[in-house]
Amino acid sequence: MRNVRTVLQRLSIAMAVLCAGCAHYHENPPLGAISPETGYRYSVIRPAPTNDKPFVILAFSGGGTRAAAFSFGLMEELRLVEYSAKDGSKRRLLDDVEIISSVSGGSFTSAYYALFPERFYSEFPQRFLYRNIQSGLILRLFNPYNWVRLASPDFSRIDMADEYYNDTVFEGKTFADLLKRPQGSVPFLVLNATDISINHRFEFTQDQFDLLCSNLSDVTVSRAVAASSNFPVAFAPLTLDNYKNDCGALPEWIGPALDRGQNPKRRVAEAAAAQSYRDPDRRFVHLLDGGLSDNLGLRGPFQAVTTTDSPWSVLNYANLGQLGRLMVIAANAKTTKQRAWDAKSSPPGIGAVLDVITGGPMDDVSFDSIEMIDGHFTSMKQLSRTVDSCNKRLAKYPDALQITNPLTTDFTFAELTFDDIPDAYLRTCLQGLPTSFSLSDKTVDLLRATAGYLLMSSDEFVAGMKRLDPAWKPRQIIIDPVLIDEVCRALPAYESGK
Amino acid sequence: MEFFQCPCPQRGEVKLDGKDQGPNKDDAGNLLVKQCNRGLHFVSLQCSDGKECVSRLVQITDTDPISPLEVPFQCET
Numbered sequence: 001m002r003n004v005r006t007v008l009q010r011l012s013i014a015m016a017v018l019c020a021g022c023a024h025y026h027e028n029p030p031l032g033a034i035s036p037e038t039g040y041r042y043s044v045i046r047p048a049p050t051n052d053k054p055f056v057i058l059a060f061s062g063g064g065t066r067a068a069a070f071s072f073g074l075m076e077e078l079r080l081v082e083y084s085a086k087d088g089s090k091r092r093l094l095d096d097v098e099i100i101s102s103v104s105g106g107s108f109t110s111a112y113y114a115l116f117p118e119r120f121y122s123e124f125p126q127r128f129l130y131r132n133i134q135s136g137l138i139l140r141l142f143n144p145y146n147w148v149r150l151a152s153p154d155f156s157r158i159d160m161a162d163e164y165y166n167d168t169v170f171e172g173k174t175f176a177d178l179l180k181r182p183q184g185s186v187p188f189l190v191l192n193a194t195d196i197s198i199n200h201r202f203e204f205t206q207d208q209f210d211l212l213c214s215n216l217s218d219v220t221v222s223r224a225v226a227a228s229s230n231f232p233v234a235f236a237p238l239t240l241d242n243y244k245n246d247c248g249a250l251p252e253w254i255g256p257a258l259d260r261g262q263n264p265k266r267r268v269a270e271a272a273a274a275q276s277y278r279d280p281d282r283r284f285v286h287l288l289d290g291g292l293s294d295n296l297g298l299r300g301p302f303q304a305v306t307t308t309d310s311p312w313s314v315l316n317y318a319n320l321g322q323l324g325r326l327m328v329i330a331a332n333a334k335t336t337k338q339r340a341w342d343a344k345s346s347p348p349g350i351g352a353v354l355d356v357i358t359g360g361p362m363d364d365v366s367f368d369s370i371e372m373i374d375g376h377f378t379s380m381k382q383l384s385r386t387v388d389s390c391n392k393r394l395a396k397y398p399d400a401l402q403i404t405n406p407l408t409t410d411f412t413f414a415e416l417t418f419d420d421i422p423d424a425y426l427r428t429c430l431q432g433l434p435t436s437f438s439l440s441d442k443t444v445d446l447l448r449a450t451a452g453y454l455l456m457s458s459d460e461f462v463a464g465m466k467r468l469d470p471a472w473k474p475r476q477i478i479i480d481p482v483l484i485d486e487v488c489r490a491l492p493a494y495e496s497g498k
Numbered sequence: 499m500e501f502f503q504c505p506c507p508q509r510g511e512v513k514l515d516g517k518d519q520g521p522n523k524d525d526a527g528n529l530l531v532k533q534c535n536r537g538l539h540f541v542s543l544q545c546s547d548g549k550e551c552v553s554r555l556v557q558i559t560d561t562d563p564i565s566p567l568e569v570p571f572q573c574e575t
Contacts, residue, residue: 252516256538262557263537306499307535308514319512319519319532380499387563406501406531406563 027223028240031215034248039206040175040216042312045188046098049317051324052086054468056097057304057314058187059297060106061366062229062289063333064435067105069129069444070333073451074416075113076121078329081455083469093465096327099304099312101190101203101297103290105435106331107228108169111221114189115173128169129444133437140164156236158226166222175204175224176217188312190300192290193227196237200273201293202285203300204228207311211277212240212285213247227287233354237286242277250275253309270309296330298369306376318409327412327464328373331451334366334417336431370415377411384408412464416454426450426479429488446479446487453477500536500558501566503529508573510545513553522571531566534558545573 038044049055060071081093102110108128113120140146140160149155166172178189195202202208204224209216227238257263257271276282293299304310305326308319317323341348384407394400421427430450433443455461456474465472504512504522512519512532519532522543542553552571561567 252540256515256540256555259538264535267535267537308517308519308533308539309535313517315533315535316517316519319514321520376499383499383563390564403564404528404531406533406566 027219028209028212028214028216029218030241030243030245031209031213031247032245034210034213039209040179040204041206042099042188044179044206045183045186047184048320049098049322051322053091054093054096054325054327055314055317055323056093056327056329057301058097058100058110059301059328059330060100060102060110061296061330061332061334062104062106062291062435063335064105064229064437065129065133065439065444066335066433066435066447067331067333068108069439069447070416070451071102071106071109071331072124072129073448074329074331074455075109076448077452077455077475079121080475081465083465083472097187099188099190099301101192101300102228103192103295103297104229104231105333105437106297107191107225107290108165110189111170111191111225114178114186115170115221117186125444129439130441131168133164133168135438136168137161137164137437154239156238158230158235158238161230161235162220162223162226162238165225166220170220170222170225173221174217175206175219175221178221179217190297190312191221191224191228192294192297192300193224193230193238193287194290194292194294195273196286196288196292197282198273198276199293200269201290201299202227202287205311207251210248211250211274213243213245214241228290230287230289232288232292235288237288240285240287242282242285244280244283250278251309251311257309267307267309270303294369295334295366296332296369298328298330298366298373301328302369302373302376305373323409325410325412325464325468328377328414329455329461330370330413330415332366332370332415332417333447334419335433335435336419374413374415377413380407380409380411410464410467412460412467414455414458414461414464416451416458418450420454420458421450425488426484429484429491432491440487440490442483442487446483449477449479449483453479500534501531501561501563502534502541502556502558502569503531503566504541504543504569504571505529506543506545506571506573508545508547508549510543510549510551510571510573513540513542513544513551515540531563541569543571543573545571549573 061067078094082090083093085091100110112124146160191204193202204216206216230238254271254274257267260268304312304314307313308315314323384405387403387405391402394402418427418430456477462474506522509521509523512522514534521530523529536559538555538557540553541556542551544551554569556569558567
């Protein structure tokens with residue numbers, strides 16, 4: 001009997017070791033040769049833009065379910081925004097969304113919309129927003145089968161989370177499924193993670209995967225969302241294979257951009273980051289939450305709007321005369337934590353310090369991103385006005401030639417943030433919301449309503465819409481005070497805010 | 499933001515680091531100003547009528563929309 005038990009024990013250990021050995025999760029296949037006409041790229045997903053309609057870019061921030069609900073609220077409101085086009089027809093602004101760039105919690109919303117636009121509004125709330133994702137993840141962690149798999153060095157908690165998102169939210173869809181949709185039927189999706197070896201933004205597009213000589217098409221969308229929302233410490237970094245086959249040359253801009261003496265430091269850094277994937281010793285890529293390099297999803301759009309280096313450069317379309325109006329709308333679900341540490345002499349605990357370490361840099365990067373894009377738009381408007389002013393003065397001299405103004409794009413940047421809510425009670429309440437994958441139904445309802453309210457009360461958005469259609473008027477939105485009270489009275493921030 | 503234009507006796511398509519930026523001139527023959535980010539770039543012009551395209555490595559910096567950098571080309575047969 002004792003022998004049988006020993007044999008069984010040894011057999012169990014052997015099975016566990018075998019299973020752990022089988023648990024392998026680098027599911028990004030190699031790419032034979034780079035082809036600019038195929039794969040998940042802007043130019044493949046969208047037809048070339050035209051001057052007669054606005055080019056809309058949406059950016060969804062991180063922040064767990066709070067961010068997902070807030071960005072969903074923005075999508076709900078955008079669906080209702082209609083304007084009169086130049087030919088007199090009515091158009092929905094939602095149909096002009098060319099690109100959605102997202103991070104972490106916001107990536108669940110953007111990815112679901114790109115995959116299932118027909119049932120996005122009816123299904124996503126129940127599928128994700130009102131679901132206790134956090135409990136689902138914890139339950140999987142307590143499954144003994146996963147303990148064995150987690151013993152493998154090639155399978156970690158983030159791979160388990162990826163499986164959960166794949167099973168419960170994204171139905172096993174891959175980037176190839178996104179490519180099957182008719183061109184122009186959905187926006188180009190840019191899911192952002194952070195490459196922690198070079199501390200740089202990493203986007204799930206074929207242009208990025210070209211650098212790894214890997215084919216994005218067979219990668220599941222859930223894997224990209226898992227990487228984008230891979231919160232440090234809670235999960236281990238997500239690993240991708242970086243292949244060393246000769247799939248094709250690096251983009252042409254990288255060579256000249258590496259010249260340190262003749263380029264701005266940021267451009268050199270971008271080029272060095274791209275080139276690093278071809279280094280012989282970089283055989284794998286380790287990814288964490290996109291928020292570590294850009295918690296708003298705005299860095300990619302900034303690069304696209306200000307450079308011709310971006311693989312989906314929007315500036316290129318300005319040069320081609322195809323960019324009449326550019327509108328960037330950022331749903332920023334950032335919170336402002338009320339810290340009571342300074343009232344006591346004892347230092348904050350390890351949990352509080354970890355919270356600062358993981359969240360602090362995200363807030364700083366976000367602030368910089370807003371400043372950068374807002375500053376760029378302001379500077380472009382000033383340059384354009386300068387040319388117009390010059391021409392006004394030149395007009396006084398009959399022999400003087402007029403200067404053709406190359407800056408013909410109309411720029412709008414609208415940031416939706418809780419900081420702009422005039423009501424201190426609601427503002428403090430939302431700023432105190434936790435970052436988690438589980439919020440009460442009422443909280444989700446309040447976030448959805450707030451996004452619509454903030455869009456309709458954004459001065460920048462309203463001004464941009466009026467330049468597009470002078471007859472357009474914002475919808476009057478009043479957030480239900482009963483709903484506000486139901487959510488906010490349960491939060492610790494309630495007293496201080498009230 | 500930086501600005502440049504590509505004067506050439508012929509009409510052609512401006513390429514910046516291999517990417518198409520549209521024609522160098524409008525239909526009336528006026529030079530068009532192109533935008534790019536600051537730094538070193540490959541600029542070329544694909545001339546029409548089978549003329550040869552020439553590529554040049556140019557530093558584009560300290561420009562403005564009123565006085566863009568001129569990157570002249572001479573299309574060769």
